[in-house]
Amino acid sequence: MKIAYFDCFSGISGDMILGACVDAGLDINLLKEQLAQLHLQGYEISAEKVKRAGICGIKVHVTVFPEDKHKHIQGSHSHHHNSHLKLSDIRTIIEKSNLHTDVKVDSIKIFNRLAEVEAKVHSTSTEKVHFHEVGAIDSIIDIVGSVIAVKQLGIEKIYFSPIPTGHGYTKCEHGTFPVPAPATAELLKTHLLKSADIEKELTTPTGAAIITTLGEGIKTNPEMKVLQIGYGAGNYDNSTTPNLLRLFIGEATQIVKSDEMWVIETNIDNMSGEILGYVMDKLFEAGAVDVYFTAVQMKKGRPGTIISAIVSELNLSSVELVLFNQTTTFGIRKYKVVRSILNREFKEIDSRFGKIKVKIGKFNGNIKSFSPEYEDCKRIAEETGIPLKEVYNIISKDSEKNCDFLNK
Numbered sequence: 001m002k003i004a005y006f007d008c009f010s011g012i013s014g015d016m017i018l019g020a021c022v023d024a025g026l027d028i029n030l031l032k033e034q035l036a037q038l039h040l041q042g043y044e045i046s047a048e049k050v051k052r053a054g055i056c057g058i059k060v061h062v063t064v065f066p067e068d069k070h071k072h073i074q075g076s077h078s079h080h081h082n083s084h085l086k087l088s089d090i091r092t093i094i095e096k097s098n099l100h101t102d103v104k105v106d107s108i109k110i111f112n113r114l115a116e117v118e119a120k121v122h123s124t125s126t127e128k129v130h131f132h133e134v135g136a137i138d139s140i141i142d143i144v145g146s147v148i149a150v151k152q153l154g155i156e157k158i159y160f161s162p163i164p165t166g167h168g169y170t171k172c173e174h175g176t177f178p179v180p181a182p183a184t185a186e187l188l189k190t191h192l193l194k195s196a197d198i199e200k201e202l203t204t205p206t207g208a209a210i211i212t213t214l215g216e217g218i219k220t221n222p223e224m225k226v227l228q229i230g231y232g233a234g235n236y237d238n239s240t241t242p243n244l245l246r247l248f249i250g251e252a253t254q255i256v257k258s259d260e261m262w263v264i265e266t267n268i269d270n271m272s273g274e275i276l277g278y279v280m281d282k283l284f285e286a287g288a289v290d291v292y293f294t295a296v297q298m299k300k301g302r303p304g305t306i307i308s309a310i311v312s313e314l315n316l317s318s319v320e321l322v323l324f325n326q327t328t329t330f331g332i333r334k335y336k337v338v339r340s341i342l343n344r345e346f347k348e349i350d351s352r353f354g355k356i357k358v359k360i361g362k363f364n365g366n367i368k369s370f371s372p373e374y375e376d377c378k379r380i381a382e383e384t385g386i387p388l389k390e391v392y393n394i395i396s397k398d399s400e401k402n403c404d405f406l407n408k
Helices: 014-023 028-038 087-095 101-121 133-152 182-187 205-214 273-285 313-326 374-384 388-400
Strands: 002-007 043-052 055-064 084-086 130-132 157-160 169-172 175-178 215-217 224-233 244-252 256-268 290-297 303-311 333-351 354-363 366-372
Touching (some): 014 028, 014 055, 014 133, 014 205, 014 224, 028 043, 028 133, 043 133, 087 133, 101 205, 157 205, 333 388
Parallel strands (some): 002 157, 157 215
Antiparallel strands (some): 002 244, 224 244
């Protein structure tokens, strides 16, 4: 399994994540092409090699043009500098883009989390949280760009080190606040922090939202065979500690991973199938790794459904909130379980339909599970008119010719 470890010895921000990914091998032109699918205008993204305390890294610049030169967002959802973008506006921009579904889901998940903590800090609702447009454009590029970068680099699991926040004060839209900013502090709850005697904001809300949503915090680096290293540069040059984010990308050496998860369940006997399907979508958006329904007989002979969701502790409260907000339940039950997970990796194989992405599960280096990616198979079925089940069978047969490649 291809993993990434973000060594946040000098904090983390959205542009530092992008810089580290570019330095580790991501093509900046490919990133620009992918970001163009958001249909945003009025900004420019560029990368340059810089030095921080004598060490080279990549600084990614996101420049937002003045209003009189460009409108940022085309169409009926156009906004101006003096307006504010709400969470629903940003969701619409991402959902209407031509980006891959996985990129959309993870990007919206990060923005939801950012809106949740801002709402808590300012005692309002997520939909009343406003993102100032210039800052919103920066955040959209940083967040969506970071998700694109992770997908393009083939990273399946992200880890990050204890995070330093710095100290002092930082200027926000609402005034001057102590470092870490209130939103950053909320995002870093339950995660390990690291002391740093630097009077600057080392970790931004955007950086904290990205890494804590997509990654798992650990005390030391994971066991891995390092294949790529990248450095993403921050805005300033500190003579004592390099203002850089270091990224290690490599293969996990752990054969089977075990982790603790939560199972959350509730029994429902008065909701339609259409609404249950919607609830499932919302549970996945909230961070559930799996959701399933079980038919049961309930009191008074009523047919019912058990809604079950498997979720990490990080997303536990979000999943619980979906069940209370989106279903008719009066209560839920939850318990911890332990998972054992095969070493997973994604590869492209040659098939009679062209290149196809497949997911492989390995144990002790041997393939134990193999599955073509659903989205690729669905696309082929729609393009050719061949039933989806036959597409799966054909690709599975073609995969036998790729056994040597898949085992590498």
